[in-house]
Amino acid sequence: MIAEFGLAALWLAAALSALQLALGWMALRPGGEALMPSVRPIALAQALLTALAFGALILCFARTDLSVALVVENSASAKPMMYKIAGTWGNHEGSMLLWVTILGLAGGAVAILERRLPERTLIATLAAQAAIALGFFAFLLFASNPFARLALPPLDGNGLNPLLQDPGLAFHPPTLYIGYVGLSVAFSFAVGALVTRDVGPAFARAMRPWVLGAWIFLTLGITAGSYWAYYELGWGGWWFWDPVENASLMPWLAATALLHSVTVLATRDGLRAWTVMLAVVAFSMSMIGTFLVRSGILTSVHAFAIDPKRGTFILGLLVVYIGGALALFALRVSTVKEGSQFDPVSREGALVANNLLLSAVLGIVFTGTLYPLFVEATTGEKLSVGHPYFDKTAGPLALLLVAIMVAGPLMRWRRDEIAAVVQRIALPVLVTAIALLALILFVPGIRVLPLLGLMLAIGVGAGSVAPLWKRNLRRTPLFTYGMVISHLGIAVALAGMACESAFTKETLVAAAPGAVEIVGPYQVKFAAIDPIAGPNWTAIEATLVATRPGRAAITLHPQARMFAQPPTETSETAIATLWDGQLYTVLGKDDESGRWQLRLWWKPFVTLIWAGGALVAIGGALALLGRLRRELFPRGRPTGFLAT
Amino acid sequence: MAGVKAKHQRLTLTLLAIVAVVGATLLAMSALKDQAAYFYTPGDVVKDGVPMGKAIRLGGMVVDHSIVHAPDGVTIDFKVTDGSDTVPVQFKGIVPDLFREKSGVVAEGRFVSSTLFLADTILAKHDENYMPPQMAGKMHESASLDTSAKTKALQ
Amino acid sequence: MKTVRIILWLPLIAFVVFVGFVAAGLIKPDDMTHPSKLVGQPLPEFSLPASQQGKPGLATADLRDGKPHLVNIFASWCVPCAAEAPQLDQLAQAGVDVVGIAVRDRPDDTADFLQRYGDPYKRLGADDRSQVQLALGSSGVPESFIVDGKGIIRQQHIGDIRPEELPAILSTVQEAK
Numbered sequence: 001m002i003a004e005f006g007l008a009a010l011w012l013a014a015a016l017s018a019l020q021l022a023l024g025w026m027a028l029r030p031g032g033e034a035l036m037p038s039v040r041p042i043a044l045a046q047a048l049l050t051a052l053a054f055g056a057l058i059l060c061f062a063r064t065d066l067s068v069a070l071v072v073e074n075s076a077s078a079k080p081m082m083y084k085i086a087g088t089w090g091n092h093e094g095s096m097l098l099w100v101t102i103l104g105l106a107g108g109a110v111a112i113l114e115r116r117l118p119e120r121t122l123i124a125t126l127a128a129q130a131a132i133a134l135g136f137f138a139f140l141l142f143a144s145n146p147f148a149r150l151a152l153p154p155l156d157g158n159g160l161n162p163l164l165q166d167p168g169l170a171f172h173p174p175t176l177y178i179g180y181v182g183l184s185v186a187f188s189f190a191v192g193a194l195v196t197r198d199v200g201p202a203f204a205r206a207m208r209p210w211v212l213g214a215w216i217f218l219t220l221g222i223t224a225g226s227y228w229a230y231y232e233l234g235w236g237g238w239w240f241w242d243p244v245e246n247a248s249l250m251p252w253l254a255a256t257a258l259l260h261s262v263t264v265l266a267t268r269d270g271l272r273a274w275t276v277m278l279a280v281v282a283f284s285m286s287m288i289g290t291f292l293v294r295s296g297i298l299t300s301v302h303a304f305a306i307d308p309k310r311g312t313f314i315l316g317l318l319v320v321y322i323g324g325a326l327a328l329f330a331l332r333v334s335t336v337k338e339g340s341q342f343d344p345v346s347r348e349g350a351l352v353a354n355n356l357l358l359s360a361v362l363g364i365v366f367t368g369t370l371y372p373l374f375v376e377a378t379t380g381e382k383l384s385v386g387h388p389y390f391d392k393t394a395g396p397l398a399l400l401l402v403a404i405m406v407a408g409p410l411m412r413w414r415r416d417e418i419a420a421v422v423q424r425i426a427l428p429v430l431v432t433a434i435a436l437l438a439l440i441l442f443v444p445g446i447r448v449l450p451l452l453g454l455m456l457a458i459g460v461g462a463g464s465v466a467p468l469w470k471r472n473l474r475r476t477p478l479f480t481y482g483m484v485i486s487h488l489g490i491a492v493a494l495a496g497m498a499c500e501s502a503f504t505k506e507t508l509v510a511a512a513p514g515a516v517e518i519v520g521p522y523q524v525k526f527a528a529i530d531p532i533a534g535p536n537w538t539a540i541e542a543t544l545v546a547t548r549p550g551r552a553a554i555t556l557h558p559q560a561r562m563f564a565q566p567p568t569e570t571s572e573t574a575i576a577t578l579w580d581g582q583l584y585t586v587l588g589k590d591d592e593s594g595r596w597q598l599r600l601w602w603k604p605f606v607t608l609i610w611a612g613g614a615l616v617a618i619g620g621a622l623a624l625l626g627r628l629r630r631e632l633f634p635r636g637r638p639t640g641f642l643a644t
Numbered sequence: 645m646a647g648v649k650a651k652h653q654r655l656t657l658t659l660l661a662i663v664a665v666v667g668a669t670l671l672a673m674s675a676l677k678d679q680a681a682y683f684y685t686p687g688d689v690v691k692d693g694v695p696m697g698k699a700i701r702l703g704g705m706v707v708d709h710s711i712v713h714a715p716d717g718v719t720i721d722f723k724v725t726d727g728s729d730t731v732p733v734q735f736k737g738i739v740p741d742l743f744r745e746k747s748g749v750v751a752e753g754r755f756v757s758s759t760l761f762l763a764d765t766i767l768a769k770h771d772e773n774y775m776p777p778q779m780a781g782k783m784h785e786s787a788s789l790d791t792s793a794k795t796k797a798l799q
Numbered sequence: 800m801k802t803v804r805i806i807l808w809l810p811l812i813a814f815v816v817f818v819g820f821v822a823a824g825l826i827k828p829d830d831m832t833h834p835s836k837l838v839g840q841p842l843p844e845f846s847l848p849a850s851q852q853g854k855p856g857l858a859t860a861d862l863r864d865g866k867p868h869l870v871n872i873f874a875s876w877c878v879p880c881a882a883e884a885p886q887l888d889q890l891a892q893a894g895v896d897v898v899g900i901a902v903r904d905r906p907d908d909t910a911d912f913l914q915r916y917g918d919p920y921k922r923l924g925a926d927d928r929s930q931v932q933l934a935l936g937s938s939g940v941p942e943s944f945i946v947d948g949k950g951i952i953r954q955q956h957i958g959d960i961r962p963e964e965l966p967a968i969l970s971t972v973q974e975a976k
Contacts, residue, residue, distance in 0.1 A: 274657065277810065284814075291821075319818055326811035333807055338654050352657065356664040363668035370820070371676050377823045382683035384701060384752075389679035393671055508737060510717020571738075588738035591717045597738050658806055747933045 003068050006056025007147040013049035014137035016042055017130045024127025036123055040111040043126050047108030054101040057146055061088045069148045086170030093146035095173055100136045102181040117206045118198055125192030132184055135317040143313045176221035176248055180286035182214025183255060187283035190276045191325055194332045199272045204265035209627055211262055215255040216620035222248050223613030234573045234586045236601050238609055241390045246369040247289030250362060254282035257358040260351045268413055270339040270348055284322045291318055343415035350408035357401040364393045395449055402456050402494060405487055406463030428466055432459025446502050453498030461491040482623025486616045493612025499605040510595040520602025522546045522583060529596060537561045542587045558587040582606050686729040694758045702761055703750045711745055724749060735763040842950045843934045847924025850901045850909050857898055857924030863950040867975035868896045870944040872937050874904045875912035880941045883959035884916035891919035895972050898922040902932050902940055947975035
């Protein structure tokens with residue numbers, strides 16, 4: 001019954017979204033004003049019904065209802081409750097339902113909360129949101145029905161891939177989805193503003209919390225995904241430039257650019273057309289990301305199953321939404337009045353540089369990700385693009401971007417004097433120079449990219465807190481703290497990346513129990529090797545005891561695991577986190593003469609990468625909090641060049 | 645000044661944006677020429693010549709009885725064939741579980757001499773979660789990372 | 800400002816080009832399936848122990864008895880294998896000698912599977928480490944090989960056998976006689 005109830009709710013929600021689109025359309029036509037008040041309640045009802053449908057699916061999973069095909073394929077009665085519930089979205093159909101649920105709830109939130117935007121623009125926004133939802137409802141109902149029943153219910157389900165029985169992964173996809181959906185709201189705002197030709201600060205202020213929220217979740221999602229790949233894959237790397245990873249990075253790059261340009265629009269009423277364009281691009285990137293992952297036209301280590309029909313469906317949606325929005329942009333934007341002017345040397349100027357560089361990096365990642373597809377379509381040759389390409393192209397641009405990050409927040413809006421800016425950035429520049437000198441003196445032989453990275457990380461770390469210099473810290477707005485912490489987070493992450501790249505030590509040996517190996521500052525004793533068993537797996541486990549002068553000994557247990565249902569072999573890394581780095585160990589195969597392959601890494605300060613990512617997200621959250629507080633409880637506008 | 649400059653600023657910004665994106669794409673394309681790893685079979689290598697020093701992917705079958713373990717316990721030598729030609733490969737690292745003789749393999753790496761391909765990654769061409777096209781997606785949709793199918797070598 | 804107008808259409812044009820390439824990539828059949836190099840060749844030598852009590856195992860010699868066989872590679876943990884079970888039953892009823900290889904499967908699970916979805920297999924070998932599966936050039940489950948009376952592989956069928964594919968398979972088996 002629950003499944004039918006869920007399906008009915010889904011159909012109703014789909015019908016409501018069609019109604020919302022039609023009513024919105026008619027309300028915007030001459031003489032349709034009378035229809036306007038009906039749009040908001042429909043958006044709310046649609047949100048409620050989608051949430052009900054999603055709740056029904058969760059209930060099916062929680063009860064392990066084996067007459068529902070999706071449950072059989074992705075769950076089993078013996079699974080812990082947490083993973084039963086996480087199983088709801090650990091598969092294609094469920095994750096798409098989660099997508100539309102978040103989309104519906106976001107639409108409902110816009111309908112309730114947004115009061116400052118002109119009513120016409122809001123109606124156009126809600127209509128655009130309904131159009132997006134309608135497409136995804138159609139996708140769910142016609143190409144991936146999550147509530148499909150099985151004629152012959154089996155005795156038990158097939159379980160969930162053991163790799164997915166991991167708390168990190170259970171919450172990773174929803175995090176990214178919230179990010180994607182947040183960008184869809186920004187997209188709807190942009191379309192709404194284009195329809196009513198009302199691109200201005202009010203539109204930017206309405207859109208900004210959504211962009212900020214989406215960006216926070218994307219940051220968290222990418223950071224968590226990176227750490228997951230790092231400890232789960234056992235290859236010692238934290239980013240593989242894999243198409244699935246790039247699919248989450250591209251929307252983040254676009255959202256980061258959008259976040260900065262929307263600030264210009266909200267504060268100074270500049271960069272109108274550009275901001276609208278970025279909103280369209282950001283959502284396009286999340287759609288393209290979803291498409292690339294779901295259609296499987298790019299092969300990836302993240303082996304998602306593939307369905308050409310679904311790929312075609314998503315591509316169709318992509319064509320309608322993005323093509324439509326770009327056409328609307330081309331038709332309308334020349335009638336949007338140009339925003340206010342600014343000097344090249346100004347906060348706006350720095351933000352434009354930020355946007356251009358981010359767009360360039362985005363272009364590079366996009367080209368690199370799709371190049372194999374392009375070549376195969378034209379010449380039939382197969383190739384892959386990896387680290388060397390991205391390091392050579394995106395690396396230097398990203399460093400340049402980080403360098404600009406120091407100056408930007410220290411510049412005044414509208415116009416500034418070069419001499420004054422130089423004076424303000426003198427201290428960070430000095431710190432950078434000292435860092436460079438120290439690195440060259442004390443770390444001879446360091447490669448160029450890590451050297452520049454580490455130098456900039458130190459300089460930017462100093463520069464990012466400079467905006468707080470000589471300010472009344474108690475009266476500094478929360479969103480300024482947010483910016484400072486986010487920028488500091490970038491510096492921290494950069495430091496981690498540079499350290500990992502420059503100072504990692506690795507040892508790969510075949511060792512018999514009793515042997516002692518050396519990696520970095522550690523002596524690692526291969527103490528024992530034993531077979532062990534878990535609830536649904538068996539494993540060979542090594543016991544490693546790592547010692548270092550003056551520190552307590554650490555015991556690590558890397559495993560080679562065999563899962564029974566479905567049969568899979570995985571290697572479980574054992575990682576010891578210390579304040580100055582991580583000891584990362586992997587157990588390989590035996591050579592049939594009593595020796596086992598061991599792979600040991602000492603990675604100094606590698607944790608800074610994810611700590612930095614978390615800081616960036618925390619900064620974003622503070623900024624969002626600050627913005628919302630100001631929007632909801634407006635007080636006097638602050639003065640001074642740092643106020644935004 | 646605002647009136648004249650107004651149009652100019654918008655145009656300048658537009659052009660800047662185009663230059664940035666087009667420039668990035670051109671930079672990307674030129675870098676891709678050198679950095680993209682093409683896929684070769686042993687037959688391609690014999691036919692087109694050895695792409696010395698270039699990062700490529702070499703695909704084929706592991707020749708039966710060709711895997712030789714070096715005394716250090718972590719280096720292996722084996723031969724890859726496509727039925728007609730054969731290329732010797734060396735790899736240092738932990739091989740995937742599914743890597744075995746007479747099964748498919750893709751080795752990422754480069755030729756260090758005309759007679760030796762040094763692999764830094766081995767991908768075994770076998771996937772437990774493999775699904776035929778008709779069923780794929782419908783039945784086994786999960787973000788499964790086939791950890792067993794790929795291992796990284798000593799960099 | 801004509802130039803500006805044209806510039807405004809550039810993003811759309813770029814997008815259309817992108818969609819064109821992607822659509823071309825979608826339409827082209829992907830090579831997620833790995834056809835076996837052994838089609839048209841004799842079967843490799845193997846001998847698998849019995850998976851179930853009371854049912855013989857499977858060896859190459861069993862497939863050279865002058866009759867065509869359909870060798871079905873499956874596992875109880877594989878969902879499409881359950882989906883193709885009715886088709887295999889129909890083939891068995893139509894007189895085709897269906898033999899099975901259970902891949903990486905526990906005998907108890909296999910028994911449950913057979914009880915639940917039917918047992919069309921005349922012989923059933925247990926391939927606990929996928930060795931025979933790989934030797935046959937099969938890269939996944941389910942797959943079926945049509946082998947003629949001399950033990951030569953006539954056809955490889957990748958994926959589950961669907962009802963609409965039954966006539967084609969039946970006629971291949973007839974030809975293999």
